[in-house]
Amino acid sequence: MNHEAGSLDGETLLIEGPDNGARRRRRILIIAIVAVLALALVGWFLLRDGEAAPAASSAASQAPSVTVVVPGRADVARAINVNGTLAAKREMPVGVAGEGGMVTRVLVEPGQWVREGQVLALVDRSVQTQTAASLAAQVNVARADLTLAQAELERAQQLVGRGFISQADVQRRIATRDAAAARVKVAQAASSEQRARNGRLDIRAPEAGLVLTRQVEPGQIISSASGTLFRMAKGGEMEMRAQMAEDDLVTLKPGASATVTPVGSTRKFAGRVWQVSPVIDPQTRQGIARIQVPYDPALRPGGFASASIVRGDASLPELPQSAILSDEKGNYVYIVNKDNVVQRRNVRLGTVSDTSVAVADGLDGTERVVVSAGAFLNPGQKIAPVLSKPGA
Template identity: 55%
Template structure:
């Protein structure tokens, strides 16, 4: 009986162990299925991402294989390059200086002077040649002229009387009433009277000229710059300059330049002048170059002539851009030209798409960019942007933007 009970208990125990093994197996299969499903989902997500964001799966695989093999040109950074060519570039010299009248005329007293009655002009007025600028009292000179005019009449009366006496004497000499000596004396008297008439007329003209010189007149047409006289003032030969005129209103900029820049200029070259505070520039041309150089500053003066404009005020400060000539040079945008302690340089992309540093000499800065006067000929592929992030010898994928306009 005990045996049977014991046997029965073992059977129950065995069945319990079998059931436990079955549950364990099912649990393991379920876990494995979940892992497989998770892997499949992850693989599908990766494939979808590659398809939508990186191309087809096989392409991505190919690129991955290539990357695993050590990389290729497709992994090189893309850079924008430009072939600048060569164009006509104006050589510009920049300078500063002071505005002034091109030919300044000081006007003072030409006559004996006197008291000023009226001043007829103001600074900024235009005047004609011979126009009266100021009137001086002429009462005394007017009376003197009248006296001289009366003396002319007296002399003319004497000359008429002398002529009549000579005519009568010539009629009587043939009859023997008077001698030829008397006729000669009357002829001399007549000639003296005629001469006194001429003397009186000359004295009157002299007085009139002196009176006319009392008024202050413009020696030439131009612009009044200064007025240094007022009504009631007594002026004379020692009064100094009463007016200053700019002949024909012409102005100039006296531009300070180095001796090296002066050597590049010629009379007649074009220039653009911009006064301080002015909203526009004025066209002019160099009409005179200084024959000497200041020994201290090592500078000379280039005089740039300008037509009159109310925006040009003598004594004002202005800058000038003088066109000293033109050359054939490549022009690059500022983004392509780099610099360091060795100077200016650019990056060139060679035939093997490797970056090469090229030292250059820069010229004038134009609206189109920086002129390159040495280092390249314009046929190279020059890196346009992000040159500071490249290194010499690095492989890149160049994308040509296009040939720059010359």
């Protein structure tokens, strides 16, 4: 027996033996070891957190501060940038309208304004003048015959009542008078025709406008087969014939405003689309938009030009030009995600102004976009974003 019981003053006493004391000491030892391990584990966690916090703070302090903007959306004019050639809006080729002949004088030069019907070149008419004089003389002969026939008819009508001539003689004189009148009309028609032919010998401007080219010189023999002698721009009106993709032509309507810039010039000319091609080239899948512009000496037909055509307003994000980057893959911007990490976002540009660029595709306006310093950042890099107001 490990325990002995005894009674003292009526109470029962429990006397602990050697085995019971050993077990108690082992429990105390185990509890102490567990407590020490727990304290050690807590200390290790505290130490690790203490070291991680400065590291995180150091990493945050080393992230570069970069200005970002949330562009939102604004109503901007959608524009199409196109290229094309300058030409006369209505080009008039002027050639020989009559029988032709030898040119005696050329009265105009390229770049000169002329009025409708103005003589551009004179053609020798010495033979035609004599023909016209001959026909005019024949008119006078026919008129004289008519006067004589009319007088004879009047005398016969006076004598027929007295019985000196028959009614048949009167009828013959009436026929003679009518034939003479007809010959007068024939002679007059022939004379008028010759005068008209003589008038068509000269090369005249069909409409008022600007002379573009001259391809005739004095002494040159011309005829209806000579082709174009002068080229004119009706009213001096000019246009740009812009080559446009099929999908752009679908949404373009006459009346759209445009800005035309000739190659080699910094001047811009305000114009308006007056005609959109009804057909598409099956090879290039392009059509032509014709942009009317007012006359200016800087607008030379045949020259090359670029244009920006405004198609209407749209709600698009707008960014500063410094936010737009480009490489061999195209245009892109850097956006900052919720973890402040830089990400690349490809975009398609819309209207470009002096201060901003509209983004036609790639952004919805709620992203945080890097305003500048994008060239010094890399995708995946962590930054400290500094928010700026749009337009600031």
